[in-house]
Structures are given as structure tokens and as C-alpha cells.
Amino acid sequence: MNSRAITETILDIEGVTVSFDGFKAIDGLDFRLQQGEVRFLIGPNGAGKTTLLDIITGKTKPIAGKIVFDGKHDLRRWPEYARVRHGIGRKFQTPTIFSSLSVWENMEAAIGMNDTPLGLLRKMTSTETDRVQSTLKTIGLDRRAQERAGTLAHGQKQWLEIGMLLIQEPKLLLLDEPVAGMTRRDRDLTGELIVEIARTRSVLVVEHDMDFVRKFAHWVTVLHTGKFLCEGTVEQVQNDPRVIEVYLGRTPEGVH
Amino acid sequence: MALAAVVLLGVAPSTLSEFNLSLLGKFLTYAIVALGLDLIWGYGGMLSLGQGLFFAIGGYAMAMYLKLEASGKHLPDFMDWSGATSLPAFWQPFHSPVFAIAAAILLPALVAGIVGFLIFRSRVQGVYFSIITQALTLIASILFVGQQAVTGGTNGITDLKTIFGMSLNDAHTQKNLYLFTAVMVLVSFLFCRMLTMSRFGRILVAIRDDENRVRFLGYNPVVYKTIVFSIAAALAGIAGALFVPQVGIISPAAMDVVPSVEMVVWVAVGGRGTLVGAILGCLLVNWGKSVFNDNYPDQWQYFLGGLFVVTVLLMPDGVVGAGRRLMTWINRRRALPLALRSAPVAAPETEQVGGGH
Numbered sequence: 001m002n003s004r005a006i007t008e009t010i011l012d013i014e015g016v017t018v019s020f021d022g023f024k025a026i027d028g029l030d031f032r033l034q035q036g037e038v039r040f041l042i043g044p045n046g047a048g049k050t051t052l053l054d055i056i057t058g059k060t061k062p063i064a065g066k067i068v069f070d071g072k073h074d075l076r077r078w079p080e081y082a083r084v085r086h087g088i089g090r091k092f093q094t095p096t097i098f099s100s101l102s103v104w105e106n107m108e109a110a111i112g113m114n115d116t117p118l119g120l121l122r123k124m125t126s127t128e129t130d131r132v133q134s135t136l137k138t139i140g141l142d143r144r145a146q147e148r149a150g151t152l153a154h155g156q157k158q159w160l161e162i163g164m165l166l167i168q169e170p171k172l173l174l175l176d177e178p179v180a181g182m183t184r185r186d187r188d189l190t191g192e193l194i195v196e197i198a199r200t201r202s203v204l205v206v207e208h209d210m211d212f213v214r215k216f217a218h219w220v221t222v223l224h225t226g227k228f229l230c231e232g233t234v235e236q237v238q239n240d241p242r243v244i245e246v247y248l249g250r251t252p253e254g255v256h
Numbered sequence: 257m258a259l260a261a262v263v264l265l266g267v268a269p270s271t272l273s274e275f276n277l278s279l280l281g282k283f284l285t286y287a288i289v290a291l292g293l294d295l296i297w298g299y300g301g302m303l304s305l306g307q308g309l310f311f312a313i314g315g316y317a318m319a320m321y322l323k324l325e326a327s328g329k330h331l332p333d334f335m336d337w338s339g340a341t342s343l344p345a346f347w348q349p350f351h352s353p354v355f356a357i358a359a360a361i362l363l364p365a366l367v368a369g370i371v372g373f374l375i376f377r378s379r380v381q382g383v384y385f386s387i388i389t390q391a392l393t394l395i396a397s398i399l400f401v402g403q404q405a406v407t408g409g410t411n412g413i414t415d416l417k418t419i420f421g422m423s424l425n426d427a428h429t430q431k432n433l434y435l436f437t438a439v440m441v442l443v444s445f446l447f448c449r450m451l452t453m454s455r456f457g458r459i460l461v462a463i464r465d466d467e468n469r470v471r472f473l474g475y476n477p478v479v480y481k482t483i484v485f486s487i488a489a490a491l492a493g494i495a496g497a498l499f500v501p502q503v504g505i506i507s508p509a510a511m512d513v514v515p516s517v518e519m520v521v522w523v524a525v526g527g528r529g530t531l532v533g534a535i536l537g538c539l540l541v542n543w544g545k546s547v548f549n550d551n552y553p554d555q556w557q558y559f560l561g562g563l564f565v566v567t568v569l570l571m572p573d574g575v576v577g578a579g580r581r582l583m584t585w586i587n588r589r590r591a592l593p594l595a596l597r598s599a600p601v602a603a604p605e606t607e608q609v610g611g612g613h
Contacts, residue, residue, distance in 0.1 A: 121456055
């Protein structure tokens, strides 16, 4: 790897180990993501995909290893909210929006991340209002701004969550199964949305749905029992005998 | 409706008897506690069973000033009885009414701030938070009872005579205290409303809905919870300070289990998550209590418990929520064509937080 690539690494994970009561969910994992890259992460159940996202966001603490963000920040020193403020956004597996707030209010909550508690007493500036409006348009919820988020359909909740992330303009976006439980049409729309998002930032996607991966992934990393297994294009990975082996006994196409 | 309420409270002094006016004045101080509790519980999802402690701190701070005023150059009577010969150092600044009032507001806020920060930082939530706040209140109560020479012990601080030189027994003084309390209820209400309608209020509701998510949205929930817990404590302190001159006593009884639980019942009955509900519930329950106590003084606590159970089971969003649901139902019935009236009506909105932008 040349020196230029190293300076443009957004996320550098070295020798990270996570242990749950002695069970190593992640075991000495090395993982590197370049600035502006879109990476798909696959692997059978228990491979450690979600755990990897957990240690990046601070939900889980590793017992060993280094996580360097944006070339200079040692992530382990920061609590969860500080990591978000420094530009790591995460979409959870199940849609996590605030169901008793309206769509608009959810966006308001997202945009105020850098305000002080006192600053949150004033109204949004007109620039902020415009940004909320345009983001709602991007995710196709501009007509439903006043509706309670809890009444949205499943796919719309997922988009709202992605919209809340977008408006925070993260440098690194982590998406945990963004199309789970979606209809085929919604899946395609989401895929296009991800491609759009990835133009300006780095994205790491955990996904089970192999159709979706085939359609939208360029570079795929495969994890198995908490370790790096292999990486490459979708085609390379699918034909890799090691990958076929770990998926054997399940559906060869992965869990759907 | 809000205007009608303000007018009603404004004309109360000229229509109610002296006794009933003082009763209403007392209830209004409770309403300020209820507003604060609604803020942390109804909006923030933190059920404090320790608001009685903050109420008592505010009450004691005010009572200390009033007691010194009543005692003149002498030592307060209960200190004399306990064999003390000089005023303890921490009593000295309470000669100043400004200091006493500031203490009544800031001391509860400070205690809540420190305790809250430690609790919230350890991510203690739900029922454990409730238990800790309740335990804290009981500990304080034992402390106050034990330190008779400086706190007045079980009797508390009583036999207060004047406030700013005006006799507390005078009907005119009491009327002014009532009016001032009514204004403070309005001010507190508007303050809480400003908070809950702002983006700060949204974050509070978001914390109630899903605290973890708020953390991953880039906020530190500890900060927000601590701030709002302090605000609720300050409101309870203000209420305590207004309570003392009207009722003439503050004692460790305010830090028993029952008063703090009653405060929760007020908010539950009125409808948590609606500020009007907190005030309404407080006035309703207390009015019921005084009627009940006149007739069956021993059964009130059973009735209170029953009321709480019935509210939780049948009206989870209280009187205000039930009223709102009824209105929605009526409106929908009216809007529907006759032929459709037997069709099931979609679930109405049940919770009221924030509102538009």
C-alpha cells in the first residue's frame, strides 16, 4: 500500500478483539477502509459483523487492539456521542426513530447535535430549515413531515433514519442491514440512495441479502467467526472456496 | 381554556371563603411541583419518587428565614429547648430574605444536579432511579428528625409569625400570598411550555423514547437529564418556599413516602406529558383529598392507591388524555356519513408532546 493511501484511510482497525464472557466475537481483526469507499461486509451468522459496527460506534469496548479514525483519532478515548459528533453515523438493524415525535421533529433532533442545551431553545435557522426540507425530499418524506414517525411504514422509517444520519453529514456512515424487511421496490430505492450518499462519504454496509449485495456492491469483505476471511469483488468472493465452505450447510446464497 | 383558568384563579380571592382560599393556595404550590415532575417524568421518562425532598428543602430554606424573623433577637424556640446556646453558622445567612429565597431555589437544584449526574452517568434507569430517589428522601428525613437542635426535629419549623414584616395571620397577607402563588404557577407553566415546545423538549422526549438512540445521535443524555432533573427540583423548591408562609409549617413529614407518591398520582391522574394535565390532576386529586378527609379521614390512602391503579389501567394518559380521546371520537363520529357510523374508528392520537414546528 502506498503512502498516499495511508493518509486517506478513514478507518484503521488493528488487532481488535472483543470478548463476551470468554467467547471471542471478534478475534484479532484487522480492517481498513479508505476515504470515500463503499464497502460491503458479509459473513454467516455470528461472524462478528454487527459487533464490528458496535466497536466503531462505542457500543461495545474491545479488550485489545487499536481503532484509528480519520488518520489521527484513537476512538477508544471517546464516548459514543463524541464519536457521532466527529462524524461517525450509524443506522441500526431495526429502524430506530423517535416514534412519538413527528417526522420533522425527528430531523430537528438530528440537526441539533452540535448545539448546546441552551442553543436548542432557539428555533432552527432558515438554513437549517432548508436543509431539513431538502433532506426530506431526498428520502421522499417531504409530504409526510408533520406525521408522527411511529405511523410510518417500515421502509419509510428506515429512510427517515437514513435521512437523520444524512443531515448530520457524517464522514463515515455505518449501515446495519439497511434493506432488511423491505419490499423489492424499496430495496432498489434504498440501494440507489446509498449510491447517492456514498458520493461524498465513506460507507460501510452490513448486509445479508445477496441479491442486494450483487446489485450494489463493488468491494466485499467476508468475516467468519470474528476473523477476516477474504475480500474482493462480489464475483471473486462468491467463487472463493473458503467462502463457499463457511456458507455450506446454510443456503449457499447466504441467509435471506 | 387557559385564559378561563387564569381568570378563574384571579377572581377566586373575592369569591372563596378565607379557608377555601388558603386551601386553593396550598394546592397551587403543589401544582408547581407537579409541573416539574411532569417535565422529568411525562417528558423525560424519569419517575422521581423524591420530589418531596426538594419541596422540603425549599420549604425549610424559607422557614428558616421566617423563623428568624419571628424570633427577633432571640434564639429560635426549638433550639432553646434542645439546649443550644447560639445560632449555628449555617443559619446566619438566612437572616436575609434574598439569601433564603435563592437557597430555596438553588439548593434543591444543586442537590438534584449532583445526585442526578452521578445516577445518570452510571446509566441507572427506570425503577432503579425511582428507588434511589425515594431512598434519598427517606435518608434526608431521618437526618432532619435526628438533628433536632438545628432542624426542629419531628415537629419541623413552625410558629412562624410574619413575612417581610406583615402578619401571616392577616387575611390580606394570605390573599397576596395566594395571588403571588397563582402568578408563579403561571410563570412556571409558561417556562415549562417554552422548554417542551423547543428543540430541547424534543430531545427530552427522544430520551424518553430511546435513550441509547439519542446517544448515537450525538447527544450526551446525561447532560439533558441532569439539567431537567435540576429544573424540576428547583420548581419543587419554589413550591416549598411558597407553601411555608401559607400553611405555617414545614416538617420531615414532607419527606415521607406518601407525599412523594401522591405527587406522582397527581401527574398520572391529570395526564403525564401534558403540562395542563399536571396542574389539573394536582388540583383535582387534592380537592378530592380534602373532601374525602372531611368524611372518611382514615380511608384516603386506600382511595389514593385505588385511584392510581384505575388511572394506570383505564386512563394511561390521564384525564386530559381521556378528554382528548373523547373529543377525537366525537369529531370523527360527526365527520362520518351516517351509514359508516357503525364502522370501527381508527385509534386516536393518545400522546401529546411537542406540536408542529
